[in-house]
Amino acid sequence: MLKEVVDYIRDSKYIVVLTGAGISTESGLPDFRSNGGLWDGKKPEEISHSSAVGSTAFKHFFTKRIVNINEHKPNNAHEILADWEAAGKVKAIVTQNIDSFHQDAGSKRVIEMHGHLRNLKCNICGTEYNNSKYLQDDSDECEVKGCKGIVRPEVVLFGEYLPEDAWFQANEEISKADLVMVLGTSLQVFPFNTLVESAYSNGAKIVLITKSETPFDYVATVRIHDSIGKVLKEISCGL
Ligand SMILES: [Zn+2]
Numbered sequence: 001m002l003k004e005v006v007d008y009i010r011d012s013k014y015i016v017v018l019t020g021a022g023i024s025t026e027s028g029l030p031d032f033r034s035n036g037g038l039w040d041g042k043k044p045e046e047i048s049h050s051s052a053v054g055s056t057a058f059k060h061f062f063t064k065r066i067v068n069i070n071e072h073k074p075n076n077a078h079e080i081l082a083d084w085e086a087a088g089k090v091k092a093i094v095t096q097n098i099d100s101f102h103q104d105a106g107s108k109r110v111i112e113m114h115g116h117l118r119n120l121k122c123n124i125c126g127t128e129y130n131n132s133k134y135l136q137d138d139s140d141e142c143e144v145k146g147c148k149g150i151v152r153p154e155v156v157l158f159g160e161y162l163p164e165d166a167w168f169q170a171n172e173e174i175s176k177a178d179l180v181m182v183l184g185t186s187l188q189v190f191p192f193n194t195l196v197e198s199a200y201s202n203g204a205k206i207v208l209i210t211k212s213e214t215p216f217d218y219v220a221t222v223r224i225h226d227s228i229g230k231v232l233k234e235i236s237c238g239l
Contacts, residue, residue, distance in 0.1 A: 005222055006238040008205050012179035017081055018195060019095045022184020022210055026229050027075045029068055050159035054150045062153050063134045066117055069099045077229040078105035080236050092173040096185055096192055098155050111169050113162055113192055115155035124149030174199050181207045183228050187214040
């Protein structure tokens, strides 16, 4: 099965990679539903909802995420993808992750569908702050005189639309792809999961590597249930 993937990679001219939480949990980063489950009696989906901006639970939730990310590093799966990009094979990575691990590993062309946690931004005047503001400050109020805004992460919250430019770019990349590798995403989140369907309708080969089942397993040319790091390493050795 891996020999097949090695051949696909060799033969392909335009590889696009879609990644989700599973690639970073292999670094030890807890996925966002972890961290002890409930926050002030609410689910992570409720806490990271646009209507929760400004609440203590919201700030605690994202502070904890920033701490988690700072405590972990990209793993060899991120590094192998960066190597494949440098070698001209991978043209873009479209990620649901907000941890910047792809960039930290050296990937250049990363399309972040759900934003990132590198910095924070005032929801009224747009002033940017380093994410350390959440770690050091008790307050999430904007420091600009006269502004009554709240400083929030540059992530797409539940209840918000995906960034239009990222969505446009992702579709553009998918339309050019002859091989799409889907790594560590359960493909539950709409409209991210429709990218896989588009790739399938365009005739691209699809290699799907996740531990759990996905609703899109039927479009996979090759389906592997295993550790991403382990599988990519084996593929890399065969290239
Ligand atoms: Zn402001």
